[in-house]
Amino acid sequence: MLDSTTIASKMAQLRGLFVLSLSLLLSACGANQVVVQSQFPKPVLDPLPVKVGVFLSEEFKTHTFVDDPAERTERSWVVETGAAQVTLWQSILTHLFEQVVYLDALPENLDEEEDVGSTESSAELPRIDAILIPTIADLQYAIPAQTNSKVYEIWLKYDVTLNNPDMSPISEWSMTAYGKTPEAFMLGAQEAVEAAAVVALRDAGANFAVNFPKVPAVQTWLQKNRIDAEPVSSGGKP
């Protein structure tokens, strides 16, 4: 015969077991959530003598990759790279160009915006030599469970547009980046995907910094827009 104290104790144990089982079950059903956060090294670059406006869209700043599983037994993946993208690109661009102005909206949209906050309005828009718009076109990943390889991999594809201040095109090109982390790294799947994403982002920065001045149309534009040939102060921001 069990007394009430023993019954209460047993009930508490059962409740604990139930909560534990439920949390295990829920954790098994949830998505693999990866938030890529990293500091990137200061690039060693000789700044190009131009003043560039840079537009990073909200989609870019909050970029999140979501991959739903093909089968019910698999877990979905959510990889948030937006914050790391902004950190990387700002670091690269600040050192690649002599002057950088971050635009909250593109010139064609500025007049339509009533309240643009910190946006450089058309009246306040400083004189710039070009507007650079990087966009993330694609992100793909591979994990050992999918490929039978021994590495975690991330591919990134960017579309980069360089326009004149009046938004007429100078050049447009695509750029890829790749990062991998060996399985032997002894990380969990989420940490390994994050590490691979950081490697891919470093690669993206390296690819852009090294190859930007080599794009033929950019070379021509750079020759025409040297700051020393046409000082910014001549028609710059009041």
Add this chain to the structure above:
Amino acid sequence: MKLTMNLIRNCITFAGALALQGCVTAKIDEMTYNRPEAGVGASSVVLLGRRHASDYDTEKDFVQCVRQHIQRRDETIAIIQEEAFLDQLYPWFEPRTAPMHPSAIKELLGQPAVANKLQELDTQYMIWIDGNTERVDAAGSMTCGVGPTGAGCFGFGTWSDASNYEAVIWDFSNLAEVGRINTSTSGQSYMPAVVIPIPIIAPVQGTACEGIGEQLLQFLSASY
């Protein structure tokens, strides 16, 4: 209970005593010239792993092992840590952008920011290590179980690993290659298990690390 604990302790001690090393075959080829007779002095050396191949990466821990081997034997040799060097010269030594030939260093030095940074680091030799260790064969099977009276394994496993590494030495003072060291090692590891698995590991990568490390030490150090 005490008897069981003693038994387990004795078994672990026995297994530890039996943790033998497997045999490794190693081959080292060396070709170096313009060796610094007085050593590298106050200048620094950097050891970097090649990671541009699609199917393998030179392991970071191998590069670290070689660096530690050299510095353990001659503390006077200043070797910049790989990650610190890559960060300080980002983005010029990433897998995509790293120079593949000494002549490419000339181009890099044409950029004032890079030239200043390299001058600041006072790098005399840049040593690129390219290669990896891979499992070439594995056989056998092992079964482990846990019961109310204890746990144990039974079976036999064996595998063989092979390493292939090449270290290429670039001299910064005359922007030329001054040496190449190749090492190939292979070895068979075994793991018999009767209740307790007894690993008999062939230190394939470790032997390759010591081989390359020793040859680099002889090149860089005035004491060897």
